[in-house]
Amino acid sequence: MTSESAIRESLPTGAVGRVQSVRMKGAVAILVVDAAGLTRPDAERLETEIRANVLRVDGVDDVRIALTAEKRERHIIAIGSGKGGVGKSTLTANLAVALAASGIRTGVVDADIYGPSQPTLLGTQDEKVVASADKVLTPTSSAFGVKTLSMGQLIEPGRAIAWRGPMVGGALTQLMEADWGDTEVLLVDLPPGTGDVQLTMLQKFRPSGAVVVSTPQDLALIDATRALDLFGQAKVPVLGLVENMAGYMCPHCGELSDPFGHGGAEAAAQALGHPFLGRIPLSIEIRLASDAGQPPAAQDTPQGEAFRAIAARIASVIRTVQAEGG
Numbered sequence: 393m394t395s396e397s398a399i400r401e402s403l404p405t406g407a408v409g410r411v412q413s414v415r416m417k418g419a420v421a422i423l424v425v426d427a428a429g430l431t432r433p434d435a436e437r438l439e440t441e442i443r444a445n446v447l448r449v450d451g452v453d454d455v456r457i458a459l460t461a462e463k464r465e466r467h468i469i470a471i472g473s474g475k476g477g478v479g480k481s482t483l484t485a486n487l488a489v490a491l492a493a494s495g496i497r498t499g500v501v502d503a504d505i506y507g508p509s510q511p512t513l514l515g516t517q518d519e520k521v522v523a524s525a526d527k528v529l530t531p532t533s534s535a536f537g538v539k540t541l542s543m544g545q546l547i548e549p550g551r552a553i554a555w556r557g558p559m560v561g562g563a564l565t566q567l568m569e570a571d572w573g574d575t576e577v578l579l580v581d582l583p584p585g586t587g588d589v590q591l592t593m594l595q596k597f598r599p600s601g602a603v604v605v606s607t608p609q610d611l612a613l614i615d616a617t618r619a620l621d622l623f624g625q626a627k628v629p630v631l632g633l634v635e636n637m638a639g640y641m642c643p644h645c646g647e648l649s650d651p652f653g654h655g656g657a658e659a660a661a662q663a664l665g666h667p668f669l670g671r672i673p674l675s676i677e678i679r680l681a682s683d684a685g686q687p688p689a690a691q692d693t694p695q696g697e698a699f700r701a702i703a704a705r706i707a708s709v710i711r712t713v714q715a716e717g718g
């Protein structure tokens with residue numbers, strides 16, 4: 393009979409300390425391998441090596457390998473909107489900062505091919521992206537504890553329009569399969585609408601959840617409904633809808649007025665059966681701080697609190713899923 397120790401002895405050096413269990417079922421070896429911290433290509437390489445070595449052990453006809461941590465530990469959350477300019481990138485950066493501050497290791501993939509803005513929002517525009525010999529990128533680190541990579545780091549400014557489907561898919565894959573290390577949550581800032589990036593994201597990387605941003609106007613909400621439909625068709629759970637630019641906070645007297653209306657997103661969320669995650673006021677401080685690479689979520693202000701409250705709701709969903717081992 394094939395012993396587990398014979399299988400363990402056959403394992404490649406890369407598997408040392410990673411094999412959680414080995415058992416035989418008839419002539420089939422079943423291994424559970426911890427892939428935490430490995431990029432997808434590295435995990436696949438390790439799996440191939442383990443399979444080849446174990447198949448050489450006498451009495452083994454087949455090998456089944458379960459890579460555990462890779463799927464369980466990293467949550468991909470897509471942030472989408474129906475149309476541009478509603479504050480999707482601003483929300484993504486600030487949610488990331490607030491999630492990181494709450495102790496969740498967070499990264500941001502800026503997949504907004506037409507207007508990559510995360511390096512500005514997170515103050516990483518002067519950081520150079522490093523690639524290993526096999527083209528695996530190392531994300532840049534921001535001062536707010538958020539790792540980040542952006543399409544803007546792969547595409548020359550102004551060239552995005554010339555990019556076609558496969559190039560876009562390839563670039564997104566490079567960002568998603570970068571060396572994210574022990575990152576637990578990857579927020580993906582999607583371009584507005586429903587194009588190549590969204591399709592690659594949904595088909596290839598299957599986010600564990602999606603957040604949709606809208607301003608309160610009816611037209612923006614109609615577009616947001618399209619984004620919600622896209623996630624619904626791909627069976628990606630919608631974590632909820634966020635209303636941005638809801639109520640104008642006067643910088644002089646602090647009074648709130650409603651230039652774009654108020655509460656439209658909450659009503660739309662209710663009508664469509666999705667959770668409402670909260671609202672962010674239209675505030676000049678948010679724009680100024682964002683342009684200066686100082687995310688409001690890192691500041692002790694009412695605007696910062698609005699972002700933190702939404703992040704806390706998302707964090708509680710993530711923690712529940714983690715606790716359930718999902």
Ligand SMILES: Nc1ncnc2c1ncn2[C@@H]1O[C@H](COP(=O)(O)OP(=O)(O)OP(=O)(O)O)[C@@H](O)[C@H]1O
Nearest residue numbers: 476477478479480481482507637673674675678679
């Ligand atoms: N709540 C807010 N108050 C004031 N300004 C805001 C607010 N949210 C976003 N902005 C500003 O609106 C502009 C558009 O925001 P942002 O880039 O986040 O939108 P987007 O939906 O990602 O747009 P795009 O599709 O062009 O990438 C930015 O100048 C940003 O600073």
